[in-house]
Amino acid sequence: MYITPTPHNEAALGEIAKTVLMPGDPLRAKEIADAFLEDYTCVNTVRNMLAFTGTYMGKKISVMGSGMGMPSIGIYSYELFHHYDVDCIIRVGSAGGISKKVGLRDIVAVMGASTNSNYASQFHLPGTFAPIADFSLLRHAVEIAEAKGLSIQVGNILSSDVFYNDLPEDSFTWEKMGILAVEMEAAALYMNAARAGKKALGLMTISDHLATGEALSSDERQTGFAEMIGLALDTAVTME
């Protein structure tokens, strides 16, 4: 049974599309709607976690902020999957490079999301869960990126509960396991999708590199993110 609105989302059932793009920043959701969607309306303003629904290449698409961190995306993605009958969420975020294999502006398609969070404990599993992307979404995104000539890496990332780590060198401990980059939401999104029997994918643009200290300027982030958003939208449309 779908119960809307929720404590965090004032949209009515049907006002949110089956596919939702989720950046961490709700203002980026507005920028995405402005730049990519046609005939869009704002369907949520609760807590300023803005959500917009419009069309892209004739297909109904929503874009909504997730907030930062796993508790936040945990709430919003749960409600989208369970209360709004959303089928597919594509997280579009920034990430800090850990591996030398990734450089600034690269897009990382998140095949697996390792984590230092205990988000999975709620599922009472007799072991360790491996949060992974929906394969069909991942495959389409990689094929489209390659056709567009985008610089894309596919692999495992770290979804971290902390941005400011008291032991910054911890990040590099993950590198020996092939971790490409660090962000703060994908693992919870993938777990919620798995539990709901729905689809999720994370696409990240490398905005800074922990090993080199390099960081994109705000203008460069804008351009880089536009490539990632276009990729996410083209993937969403192809999946229909």
Ligand SMILES: O=P(O)(O)O[C@H]1O[C@H](CO)[C@@H](O)[C@H]1O
């Ligand atoms: O750019 P977004 O999507 O917010 O993602 C990254 O940026 C935030 C930290 O600055 C965290 O949410 C992290 O996951």
Ligand SMILES: O=c1cc[nH]c(=O)[nH]1
């Ligand atoms: O979570 C994040 C996102 C971008 N850059 C980082 O270093 N960490």
